[in-house]
Amino acid sequence: MRRFLLCLCFFALLIGQVTAQNHSVTGIITDGNGAPVAGASVTLKGSTRGTSTSTDGTFSLSVPETARTLVLSAVNFATMEVDISGGRTSIGTIVLQAAGKSLSEVVVVAYGTQNKTNVTGSVATVNGNVVSDKPFTSVDKALQGVVPGMQVSSTSGQPGSATDIVIRGIGSINASASPLWVIDGAIATSGDLTSNTTTANPLSTLNPDDIESISVLKDAVSTAPYGSRGANGVILVTTRKGRAGKTHFSVVGEFGQNSRAYNPTNTPENSSQLKTTLTQALTNYGIPANQVPGIITNAFGYPTNYTSINTNWFDIASQMGAQSQVSASLTGGNDKTTVYASGGYFNQKGISIASDFQRFTGALSLTHRASDRFTLTANINASNTAQHTPSNGGTFANPVLASFFLLPWYTPYLANGKFRYGAADTLNEFPLGGSIFNPVIQAAWNNNLAQQTAIRGSVMGELKLLDNLKLTSRLSSEYLAVQEDQYRNPFYGDGYGNGGDAFSNYNRMFDYTWSNFLDLKQKVNTDGDEYFDLKGGIEAYDAKFYTLSGGGHSFPQTLGLKYLANTAVPTVASAGPSEQTTFSYFGIGDFNFKDRYIVSASVRRDESSVFGAEHRWGTFYSVGGSWNINEEAFMKHQNLFDLLKLRISYGQTGNTNGFGLYTSLPQYGSSNYSGQAGLVPTNVGDSALTWEKNKALNIGLDFAILKDRIDGTIEYYHRTTADLLSPVPFSFTTGFSSQNENIGSVVNKGIEIALNGRPVVTRDFTWEINFNISHNTNRVAELYQGKSIPNGSFQITVGHDLQEYYLQQWAGVDPQTGAAQWYTDGTHTKMTTNYDSAGLALNHSASPSVFGGLTNTFTFKGFVLDVQFDYNFGNYIFDNWYNYLNSDGAYAGSFNQMNTQLRAWQKPGDKTDVPQIVYGDPSFSSSPSTRWLYKGNYIRLRNLQFGYDIKPEALKKTHLSRLFIYIRGTNLATFGVDKDLPYDPEAGVASQANLEVLIPKTFAAGVKVGF
């Protein structure tokens, strides 16, 4: 009996097993072009069971016999349901509809994801594929021309350098106008954290290959959940997560070479051209022509044969930069636990000597479904970067400055091949300790190293309290250490006077964002097509900084010791902490009525340590609505529109970014004297200091027509940023030049259009076009007492663009006398040849009026051709170095001049824009004026990629699931550039040329392998 019972139990167990028996469903998911879709989510409808596709688009999911429907979804694709009833084990190849064609797409938004149907704001999504395995050191550089309304501009071609990003116009004067970066829920540090060295971008510590998707939030309803930090837009980065199913490996390798992207026609003069300019300068100064050669040799110290020596300092100060990158990733797991792991290596040499960048990265992401109710996700992403960066701007050690300024008859090496400098340099080209340094020595003997260590991690627990109520607790943190070591050798250059010197700087930052929120999805009707989605929670943000710096000089007479440890005389020692905190409450809600009408709203209260005690709290809100017109009954009978959606949103967000941590306090800071401590006034202080407030309206129209052959979005926005942190200039006689107060407002309004077309879609050949264009108008609406604020070469003035130049108005050259002329005022009616009587006026903006991008993608069988342009029109670039390089005689003999000087006026009747060259430039013709402005227009072939996917049949004998080979060129060609511009037309958002490392052009070849 006992045995029988045992048997029965066993049998029952067996039956249980049988009734619960599972089988696998397999399939391949591709896009419209037949390319596999990696990372698509495959879930069993009505359960938590799910997996995702691997890099070859395949998946395998274990499902119970009773399973009926699979739900397939992927970022940028429409969600699709597939019937698997009747125990189907394969669904074959399923083609997902591409983005924009449908509203059931999933997008990442603040504190979660959202069906695109429910989106009432302006959210642009960039698939990880767009930024991965590009030869760019950071993700921001890969976003140029990709997102409508987002202006991205490099200020420097230094690998690892910071990038300027502005979304929907500049909305701040003195605080940051840059967007907020959020990586996996953590507020991320962006900008430039260096102290000694020139530039280092914290985002360069993130391997773009680890990025799953990027969402750019532009309007109030999408950014208001970030409250006091949302005003300038938010960029949400989601890193890759594991996918259940067979374990897949993917390896990508790319190798290439960099050279100068833009070769200007306006170049420095060669020796005989310099002779022409110098002779004109001296002759016009009144030196008899027969004495000129004697003056050049005796007074200027030129060798008699100087015209026969020609050094191309551009070439000397440049290098062919090799570049390589390899990254490998693994994804796999089962329906309880999934894993993603990756490792990467990236190495790029800049095109200036002593400029390079190297990065190692590693990432691990684990998701564990502990039960139907509880899921834990943990990510860690760690990296180390090292970059060598030459100095920029007007420093004598800047190789780019040297390439323009050094006289062409100077030579870097002596006849015996040794470096030319000091005592052996009998022509005094590179005297010890003075003047522009021999760049090859600087590169060989000095060290400017910045290293960053970054660890970003997050732990997130999601607990289903009820079927429709979820609690999420997420702790995300970022650790960033920037370590800079600068060494200047004891033999020659900046360090010579000090017997060699060294400076080291260590900046460490640790911050965490801890968010706790509830998410309630409540149906209103029985059909479930009218529902609320409500989120509410609290958040704490704490950023702790620590800085440690030291400096010293007097090294042993060797190049073998380069660190501070070996200096005999310490000169700088400083250390200390600083901290910034924010505490917040927030609520976000959507209401969906039958997918036809959607209303959303949010509110957030933030308290920040940056402000005075009475002004710490701020409230931010937004409301938005959308009308899916194509869901209306009256649209059922038309065939033109596959999608027609009208969106509108309004709200208030804030900006605290870039305020400085203690700006509200009147303060004294250190200034020491004769070995004793000293203090001086450093900050005026403003106890009323508070947020910048951004009120934004967004109206958008999404559409798809002609059976989804063409889709697009047109958006209009109007944002007013008030209480701007702006400098109130003081008379210098007060002892302060200015302080920042909440004064004034600026209005940005504009239109963005994104159009996607698929002119050809056949089985073998497809052609896809993505085009976007943005236009923004910026106007200062209000300033303190209506007074204009001088701001470098700009003057901030009510009714004008924030970046409008305020300069003496250049009126060209008098054809009769060759004299420089200026207008006496902005009306351009009267002219003067006296620079001091030249009138200043506001005109020409540094901001572009239109910008955007155009991408064409062609696929033919396994071949893919991707051609991406970006463009920028209407801005003017200000050249800080013009008056040295086009000095009209002021620096004749001292610095080399540009070949534009050869156009100088010679005789009455000459029509030219370069005045008569006179030694010393007594007429100030080279002084600041609109003559310094260049048009900033350009169209750039940003990326050209041609690749071939080896047919899967051909790979059968190998163990590979995918083999893709490609060649690529970035910044291959640049069109439409002002011919007098001697630099690259990309000059940052402020359009200021500052002799930075030139922007590279890259040729590369790569291979992607999946197995």
Added chain:
Amino acid sequence: MNTKSRTQQFTIVLLLGAGLALGSCSKSFVDKSSAFNLSMTEALSTPELLQTDLNGLYAELRNVDQFGRDFPVLGDLEADNTFLEARNTGRYVYQFAYTVPVTDNVTQPMWQESYNGILDANQIIDAQVTGGTTAATKAQAYALRALLYFKLVNIFAQPYTFDSLGMGVPLVLHYDVNATPGRATVAQVYRQIVSDLRTALVSAPDYSSSVFISKYAIEGLLAKAYLYMGDYADAATAAVDVINNSPFTLVSPGAYKSFWANPNVQTSAIEVMFEIDCDPVNNNGFDDLGGIYLNGYQDIYCSLDLANLYSATDVRTEVLIPGYTKGGAPAYLVGKFPNALNTDKDNIKVIRLAEVYLIAAEAEAQLGDNTDAQNYVNAVAETRDPAFGGYSDNGAQLITDIVQERRKELAFEGDRKYDLNRLGLPIDRGTNQGAASGDGLSIPFPYEYRVAPIPQQEILRNPTIKNQQNPGY
């Protein structure tokens, strides 16, 4: 209600409670202050901190845009003692050529930084602190404020002796960040200088080292202010008091070169009465005064005219170094500041005993006391050149002798242009091989461009000064 949902409700209540608790402790969570800076109120609260603030004021004077380089360099370069070579690094080009634009990037920082120093001084003077070292601290602040106004009024305004009712510089005596002061008259500025120096003398500390201003250095500056006003009687009284009663002595001929080569703080009361310290840690690096003359940019050289004034036996030739310009032309290098490449940089002399002798001599000569005048000028001339028999001229010729001796003695220390201005003399530059544009100029007096323009940025910021630009700019 079942147990499960009860547990869930409990969890929710617990979490909300935790949230509120976090919220209520948020006050300390968001209350942060700087680890690097002190509040203004606290920085001005005790005698000890006031003394620290005074060190900050001294450090401000060391700035490149003030005594650190611009002040001493321009006084000679804009006159006839030095020249800028043709192959230069782009510094002081407009100053040498007498073509300074209103946007000039030397003029504006001189103006701005000087007023920063005046703010430092005003804050100390107005601080509600008493006792301890306060009186001595405030006395130094008064003296340094006077020194800054003296430099400003000489750089930006025509001399007192030419037009005392002309436009001077704004007189700012108290911290008011919203003030937009107009220009006081030259006479009002000098009245304030004299008043500040006299106030300073009441509680001024005695000499303890060369790098802090003390009683007789202040009185020497007072003598100089009177001299510049043409008030020769008061100038003589003050200068003679310093000569007769101060502990200072002239440097001996044998020690002349080593005196200039010594970068250390002095406590011996030899020659230098007040100088600004450039120590191994706090200095101007490669923008040091010695960098522009000798080791570094090496852009400015001694003019041939000046070099030819010295006799072979004059010890002052020991600080003229025969050499070449970067262009290869033979020229004398300025050797008064030879420590640019050393750790401890040259201190910047502000007032020396030799100058006080020359003030006394000039004032006495102007007052008609030829004997005393000869005695004072010869005290310097014969110490510097033991082979020199001394000046024996009288009247106008004696004044000319004294001005020339002043030129030779104070060369490269920044006074020459302002001496020529106050005396209403033309600037006649000789010619120098390898010089930049501006060499050989003859600049008459009066002449509009012998004073600097009010910087354009000040004009844009300060409506009161808008119509008070110097004529000609």
